[in-house]
Amino acid sequence: MWRAWTALSLALALTAGCAIDPGQYRETCDWAEPIRPSRADVLTEGTLAQIVIHNEIGERLCGWSP
Numbered sequence: 001m002w003r004a005w006t007a008l009s010l011a012l013a014l015t016a017g018c019a020i021d022p023g024q025y026r027e028t029c030d031w032a033e034p035i036r037p038s039r040a041d042v043l044t045e046g047t048l049a050q051i052v053i054h055n056e057i058g059e060r061l062c063g064w065s066p
Helices: 004-016 022-030 046-064
Strands: none
Touching: 004 046
């Protein structure tokens, strides 16, 4: 019986840290901005993918407009 309680307690403790409130990260948005390359910039596919990921995370967590 104690093994079941221990396993349940361990499972609850491990999953409790998985809940993330995106609003708690708003203060970290003060130093970050969307990346908007100019038309003259020559970007590799990798760089473009990183910019898109950065901007999508900023939209989700910081409320940036596209």
